[in-house]
Structure formats: structure tokens, C-alpha cells
Amino acid sequence: MQPLDSTTVHRTARPVTVLQMGGGNFLRGFVDWMIHVADEAGVMDAGVAVVHVTDRPDPAFELLRAQDGLFHVTLEGIKDGQPVREITRVECVQEAVAAHTEFERYRDLYLGADLRVLVSNTTEAGIVWVEDDDITARPPASFPLKVTALLHDRFEHFGGDPTKGLAIVPCELIEDNGSTLREYVLRHSAAAGLSEEFQQWVRECCTFSDTLVDRIVPGFPRDDIARIQTETGFDDQVVVKGEYFHVWAISGGEAVREVLPLDKAGLDVRFMEDITPFRAQKVRVLNGSHTALSAVGLQLGHESVREAFEDPTVRRFVDELVADEVLPTIDGEPEVLREFAAGILERFGNPFLHHRLADIALNAVSKWRTRNLPVYVDRVRAGESAPLTVLSLAAVLLLQSGAAAIPGFVPVDDAGALALLAGGPGAGEDGGAGDGADKAAVWVGRAVRGLDLAAGLDPVEADVLIARTAEMVESLTTEGARATLARVLAESTVG
Incomplete structure (x- = not known):
């Protein structure tokens, strides 16, 4: 059986247009799978950089990195009343980086000229207000202040260029996830004394979408891994298993759809004004x-x-x-x-x-x-x-x-x-x-x-x-x- 990495799979190199804060099973089995499908359909040319956002060790993240971001998603469920099962090798992840131990590389990625989208899943405990967090830390501890800091760095790096704002699309299952993150980013900006010009850039040049994700993703298929590895021919240690069903509702309408046109690949992604x-x-x-x-x-x-x-x-x-x-x-x-x-x-x-x-x-x-x-x-x-x-x-x-x-x-x-x-x-x-x-x-x-x-x-x-x-x-x-x-x-x- 072959190892799964860039020595055994020759994939298309793509520009990193999506910064993904979190590399857990759900994001890989939902967002990364969708981006791969859209890439293969020719409606996007999107590479993803996965960021490990906490300072805690994550063995699964290290395995993903050892596989050069390559992994399989196996989907099973019912479609039109009939059982369906499919396995996809996801090839859109170009790099995986740990923000707390590889800050300079993480910074290079979020300052990328091609970057357009930031997606996240830091769980319900991630989008929270932390009063005493430090914006000068490399990086800050909390997720909202991480976003504030990277946006400010990006604003400074590009001289306030209005075309270098980001579409921020959180997947955390809290009500008004994008609106709440936006509120915290602006609160942190004011608390840290960041310029009014920057805060205006955040308001006018960055979008924060409220979203709703729907796919059951149990994660690593412990009971079925031998069969999947035999079928694929690869010793994949970070396979993700999920249900075939999927829906992603995203607020923001056409502005977000323009940079994340997943629905054009036949995926059930719904862009709406109010979710x-x-x-x-x-x-x-x-x-x-x-x-x-x-x-x-x-x-x-x-x-x-x-x-x-x-x-x-x-x-x-x-x-x-x-x-x-x-x-x-x-x-x-x-x-x-x-x-x-x-x-x-x-x-x-x-x-x-x-x-x-x-x-x-x-x-x-x-x-x-x-x-x-x-x-x-x-x-x-x-x-x-x-x-x-x-x-x-x-x-x-x-x-x-x-x-x-x-x-x-x-x-x-x-x-x-x-x-x-x-x-x-x-x-x-x-x-x-x-x-x-x-x-x-x-x-x-x-x-x-x-x-x-x-x-x-x-x-x-x-x-x-x-x-x-x-x-x-x-x-x-x-x-x-x-x-x-x-x-x-x-x-x-x-x-």
C-alpha cells in the first residue's frame, strides 16, 4: 500500500485563496470537499491553507501535514431513495501550518495577495470575547483577536487597498456567527486603539457572513479504515467519513458568491440575505x-x-x-x-x-x-x-x-x-x-x-x-x- 503524500499523488498546484482556521474532521469533510469539487468542476481555482489555531498539540493535524494536505472523504447515505457511497481524494489543501509555532509562515499566508476567503470552525467555544487577550502576541490567544490582528496586519501591508479585504465565512454553530465575529473584531479594534481608517476598512471591505452548515461528519472511520485503504490503495491516516447529505446556507448574497461560487459546481450551497x-x-x-x-x-x-x-x-x-x-x-x-x-x-x-x-x-x-x-x-x-x-x-x-x-x-x-x-x-x-x-x-x-x-x-x-x-x-x-x-x-x- 502506498503512502499518501506529494510523492505518490501529482496534483494541480493552486493559489491559496482560502485560509482555513481549523483542520478538524468537519471542515475537511465539508468545506475542503466542496472546494475540491468546485476546483475539479472548473468553477474555482482555489487552494486552501489549513491553520492549526490553538497552542495545544493535535496529532491529526500532524498526520495531515505529513500527508501534504491530501486525504480522502468517504460519503455514505441515501440519495433518491437508494443507497449511495463515494470516495473522493481531496487535493485542494496546499499547506498546513501551526499559527502558534510557525507564526512567520502563518503570517506569510494571511498576507498572500491571492487570499480572498477566511473560513473557520473553532467550535461554539471559539467565537467568544476574551477581555485580557493581547493583540501584540504572535498570535493572540482567542480566535476573534487572531482575526482582528491578521486583518490589521493585512490592512497595513497593502496600504488599505480596498480590494484586499476578505470574505469571512465562519462555520461555528452559534447564532449570528459572522455578525458576532464582526462585532468582536470591531470591539477589539477599538479597545486596542487601532485607527479609524482600519475600522472603516473592516466595515466596508470585509464581509462577515452568518452561515449554517449541515452535514453529519462522524470523522475517522475506525471500523472501516482497512476497507477504505484497500479500495483507495493509500495508507491514508486522516480519512474523513460523512453522510452524503449536505447544505450550506451563507448570508451576503452575490458579494460572497462571487469569491465562493460553490453552487455552480452543483453543490447545495445557498446564498441568501438572511439565514x-x-x-x-x-x-x-x-x-x-x-x-x-x-x-x-x-x-x-x-x-x-x-x-x-x-x-x-x-x-x-x-x-x-x-x-x-x-x-x-x-x-x-x-x-x-x-x-x-x-x-x-x-x-x-x-x-x-x-x-x-x-x-x-x-x-x-x-x-x-x-x-x-x-x-x-x-x-x-x-x-x-x-x-x-x-x-x-x-x-x-x-x-x-x-x-x-x-x-x-x-x-x-x-x-x-x-x-x-x-x-x-x-x-x-x-x-x-x-x-x-x-x-x-x-x-x-x-x-x-x-x-x-x-x-x-x-x-x-x-x-x-x-x-x-x-x-x-x-x-x-x-x-x-x-x-x-x-x-x-x-x-x-x-x-
Whole structure:
């Protein structure tokens, strides 16, 4: 079997027009795959430079670099009612560079004259305001300040040339991702005392698109890698597996489409002025139910989405969560929304995908805040309850505390969240007097307030959420996940 690198594959050299902040499975199996398809179709001539944006080691990034940016994407799913499977060798990545250890090369790339687009996926925890970050660092620590610094450097390098602005297209699953990043860039610019001329250049010469991405990308196909390597003939160590289905909604209209004309290659990329209605449907139905499913499913001993979804109790939990609590919070024709949800949930049972629940649980706290909390808030505003959403919060908190003691599962989340949740109810400072319910109430209250999990609620409403979540945590701890789930479903039906 051949190694996969530039000595065994002779690819077309392309100008680096896209700077990709992040080199994880999703960006490679979604954005890079699309750019490769567009390159091959002749509608783009785009090379991608992948940037490792954190100072933490990343073995997968090093493997990608060892393969000179080459990798395969294998897609499986249902198309027109028939099973479909395809493998594509993606050849658009021209270079991979670590921003924190190879700053000068990283700088050369973002100052490139051909550069037109910046895409990113730093997860929901990436687009955040960090007050004490240093713009003079090489590079700054936070993602928004990294973008501020590189744009300012680019502005200075090209003397404020209006044609050297960038189309910034973040893929992070937060609401108004592009608008929020733009706000933080301008705030950082003002805080750092950068010139008004630069800030005007950012406003007028750079675009920040709100986006919505939709493709389930489980990542490296551990169970299928030998077959894929045999089929391709390459010892590819960074294969990405995903579903065939894909949609990318991008705000900004023709200005962005001009530099990223992916739809002209037959890809389902939709350029629109406002993605808000589309986003509400997708994030609340697909991503929100994924977050709930992963937290509950892991505590029931399931490993993958498909395995959990084949559990009748879990399937009922997800079905009722979506039908009774999520869909009523989304504007639109009920029948159209039901059809949309049915199509989404059908993808959970894709027989070709092994989407690990542990992977979905990465940064589960910030994901719940973004994906599930808005549903709860809207239900409260409508005078309705949301017991299954509350259960999902309890399951997330317990999961990320480590107290659920799931074999082989290690919580990965924001360091502050992990420290606050560590050990679960009764651990550390909560280990004093009081029964289990009291300890759960104290622990949940500190978590909900400390992690901003009641945003949008007034103090009384926040107290209600804390009390109900604490009851669920106590039940999960004493009765177990299956008994708790069965009881909550039964009570929900009666209600």
C-alpha cells in the first residue's frame, strides 16, 4: 500500500485563496470537499491553507501535514431513495501550518495577495470575547483577536487597498456567527486603539457572513479504515467519513458568491440575505436533538447515534422532544416543519454512519447553551413546560462532571466548565450537610448561574429551571438514566 503524500499523488498546484482556521474532521469533510469539487468542476481555482489555531498539540493535524494536505472523504447515505457511497481524494489543501509555532509562515499566508476567503470552525467555544487577550502576541490567544490582528496586519501591508479585504465565512454553530465575529473584531479594534481608517476598512471591505452548515461528519472511520485503504490503495491516516447529505446556507448574497461560487459546481450551497429562519429549523431540530441524544444515550450505555436511535425509549425521547418542545418554537407551517423534522431524524438512522456520541458530547455545555436553551426560553415565554429539554440539561451537566462514570468516556469542555462541574453533586465544597437533593440543588444552581445557562430568563424563571434540573440530576443519580427517562416520558404523556 502506498503512502499518501506529494510523492505518490501529482496534483494541480493552486493559489491559496482560502485560509482555513481549523483542520478538524468537519471542515475537511465539508468545506475542503466542496472546494475540491468546485476546483475539479472548473468553477474555482482555489487552494486552501489549513491553520492549526490553538497552542495545544493535535496529532491529526500532524498526520495531515505529513500527508501534504491530501486525504480522502468517504460519503455514505441515501440519495433518491437508494443507497449511495463515494470516495473522493481531496487535493485542494496546499499547506498546513501551526499559527502558534510557525507564526512567520502563518503570517506569510494571511498576507498572500491571492487570499480572498477566511473560513473557520473553532467550535461554539471559539467565537467568544476574551477581555485580557493581547493583540501584540504572535498570535493572540482567542480566535476573534487572531482575526482582528491578521486583518490589521493585512490592512497595513497593502496600504488599505480596498480590494484586499476578505470574505469571512465562519462555520461555528452559534447564532449570528459572522455578525458576532464582526462585532468582536470591531470591539477589539477599538479597545486596542487601532485607527479609524482600519475600522472603516473592516466595515466596508470585509464581509462577515452568518452561515449554517449541515452535514453529519462522524470523522475517522475506525471500523472501516482497512476497507477504505484497500479500495483507495493509500495508507491514508486522516480519512474523513460523512453522510452524503449536505447544505450550506451563507448570508451576503452575490458579494460572497462571487469569491465562493460553490453552487455552480452543483453543490447545495445557498446564498441568501438572511439565514435566520433556515438556521432556527436546523440548529434546534438537528443539533439540539444531537446534544440531548448524546448526553442521554451515553448514560444508557450507547456508543453511536444509530445504536441509541434503535433503542425504542431513546427514539421516543428524541421524537417527543422535537415534536412537543422544539417544533412549536419555530415559525412556519406545521406540516412543513413536521416534514423537515422527519427528514432530519431519518438521517439519525443512516446505516452507513458510526457517529460516536462521545464526539458529539465535545463542548456539550456550550452546545446546550446555544442549541437547547433557546427552546426552553421560548417555551417559557409561551407559558408551556419543556421537561425533556430540562432532562437534557441535567444529563449534560452530569455527563460533563464525570460523575456519570461512563467507561472510556472523558469529558472535554471549556476548562472553566469542567472545573465548576467536576465530581458532580456533593463533590468538593458541596460535600457538607444536606441530603442528595440539597446537594444537587446547590450544584445545579452554581452551574446554571456560573455557565450562563439561564440567559434570557428572569431570576424567578431561572430558579424554576434550576429546581427542575436539580430534580432530574437527583433522579439520574439515584434511579439511573433509563428509569428517569421512562418516568419523564410517562409524565410528559400524561401532562
